Amino acid sequence: MPRPRRDGNLPDPRSFIELGPPRDRHRFEILHEDRSVLAVDKPAGWMLVPFNWQSTQRNLHAALVSSIAAGDFWARSRNIKFVRHIHRLDGDTSGVLLLGRSPGAVEAYGQLFEERKVEKRYLAVVKGSPDWVRTDCRLKIAPDPREPGRVRIDVREGKDALTGFEVLERSGRYSLLEARPVTGRTHQIRIHLARLGFPVVGDPLYGSEGMAGGGRDRGAHPLGLRAVSLKYVDPFRKCEVVIEASSEGFLREFGFQGVASEGKRPSQPVAGSSFGEQTR
Numbered sequence: 001m002p003r004p005r006r007d008g009n010l011p012d013p014r015s016f017i018e019l020g021p022p023r024d025r026h027r028f029e030i031l032h033e034d035r036s037v038l039a040v041d042k043p044a045g046w047m048l049v050p051f052n053w054q055s056t057q058r059n060l061h062a063a064l065v066s067s068i069a070a071g072d073f074w075a076r077s078r079n080i081k082f083v084r085h086i087h088r089l090d091g092d093t094s095g096v097l098l099l100g101r102s103p104g105a106v107e108a109y110g111q112l113f114e115e116r117k118v119e120k121r122y123l124a125v126v127k128g129s130p131d132w133v134r135t136d137c138r139l140k141i142a143p144d145p146r147e148p149g150r151v152r153i154d155v156r157e158g159k160d161a162l163t164g165f166e167v168l169e170r171s172g173r174y175s176l177l178e179a180r181p182v183t184g185r186t187h188q189i190r191i192h193l194a195r196l197g198f199p200v201v202g203d204p205l206y207g208s209e210g211m212a213g214g215g216r217d218r219g220a221h222p223l224g225l226r227a228v229s230l231k232y233v234d235p236f237r238k239c240e241v242v243i244e245a246s247s248e249g250f251l252r253e254f255g256f257q258g259v260a261s262e263g264k265r266p267s268q269p270v271a272g273s274s275f276g277e278q279t280r
Helices: 060-069 103-114 188-196 248-253
Strands: 016-019 026-033 037-042 094-100 119-127 134-137 141-143 151-153 163-171 174-181 225-233 240-244
Touching (some): 016 060, 094 103, 094 240, 103 225, 119 188, 151 188, 163 188
Parallel strands (some): 094 225
Antiparallel strands (some): 016 026, 026 037, 037 094, 119 225, 141 151, 163 174, 225 240
């Protein structure tokens, strides 16, 4: 049952995508929609591409295709015949996901991501307390040939990667960071933070990367990574679009007080291609 809004009324069913059989329905909040795209708040545990090593996760693309074919209300009421993700989020990462409503939209918006014209903002809960306030990580990334599904830092053969980080809050063993990836490599934020010595909480792949001792994080917590906003210029209407997902529940999950909630996030964007020099 959906939670009532603050005015006591139930949310408009048109503002959600519902997937799955009646006994196992899953709701995805629609954060933005226009003639070209839908943006949804993707829960953790939904993968976008079926990998055999992630077989326990739900396949979002397959579920969307099945729902459209079944004529479910969210698709029927919008006359949607096609939808496909334009960019990717890791299966365990929640937050803003942009979906194209036509092949042309997927191509046009995909070009924005390829040309690095989309500003992406994430919140990351990490182990430890960095001795810097802001920093950039430029370590190159390549697939790990020893373990499919993982990446590694490879300064010779890897692809360029750039992520800006800023510390928002420190609380005991954990810190809350803002991450702004300029490039879009697989697991980029996770491997960069791990190699900086501050792995994302709940990361089963890179939880001990770059840290002395200990095994991988086996998931006492959900993955502490959430995509909270996208900003771009609409390629068709030529207007600026900002799409945001709530961070309140995510912050509560890890015991933070909401310093990064809407309207309180840092005012320092990625300048040019990075946050700038490391600040202590």
